[in-house]
Amino acid sequence: MAAKELANVEPQERVILDKYLSDYPVKLGQLAKELGVTVKISSLGTGLSGQISREGNHYVIRVNRSEARERQRFTIGHELAHYLLHRHVIDSSPDGIRDTVLYRSGAPERIEYEANRLAADIVMPLPLVERELRNCFGGIVTEATIESLASRFEVSKAAMEIRLSTFAEA
Numbered sequence: 087m088a089a090k091e092l093a094n095v096e097p098q099e100r101v102i103l104d105k106y107l108s109d110y111p112v113k114l115g116q117l118a119k120e121l122g123v124t125v126k127i128s129s130l131g132t133g134l135s136g137q138i139s140r141e142g143n144h145y146v147i148r149v150n151r152s153e154a155r156e157r158q159r160f161t162i163g164h165e166l167a168h169y170l171l172h173r174h175v176i177d178s179s180p181d182g183i184r185d186t187v188l189y190r191s192g193a194p195e196r197i198e199y200e201a202n203r204l205a206a207d208i209v210m211p212l213p214l215v216e217r218e219l220r221n222c223f224g225g226i227v228t229e230a231t232i233e234s235l236a237s238r239f240e241v242s243k244a245a246m247e248i249r250l251s252t253f254a255e256a
């Protein structure tokens with residue numbers, strides 16, 4: 087099952103989101119654009135992975151240019167999740183939300199937890215992961231499965247490993 091956060095996305099934005107969750111690797115740049123969010127690969131301070139802030143009437147995500155592409159993709163998912171779920175928190179500070187490498191921002195921990203769960207649903211949609219796991223790997227999670235799925239979804243092995251732990255428990 088997808089995280090409950092997905093159900094908390096506004097209906098209009100959910101329609102946009104769902105269009106992008108049917109193919110992998112998820113086209114995050116296009117998704118952001120359609121949601122009205124600009125993504126910039128930027129020089130962020132050491133220890134920061136991403137930031138989302140309001141600039142005038144729209145929102146800008148900045149992603150640390152020195153991090154690996156797979157990591158940047160998860161960060162974009164995380165910041166988009168803040169946009170979809172926590173816009174009032176972004177709006178309450180001129181700097182918006184600034185996330186450290188551990189995705190901590192000074193916002194309550196629940197907020198970061200929600201953003202991480204929705205980010206996982208965005209970059210690794212469960213129905214797609216499940217389908218690939220079943221069709222290509224007979225539903226069996228091994229080191230090689232994790233590696234191959236990570237590369238298909240363009241995420242880190244660590245992120246995919248966490249994603250697949252859902253199945254291991256089942």
Ligand SMILES: [Zn+2]
Pocket residue numbers: 164168183184185189190191197198201
């Ligand atoms: Zn965050």
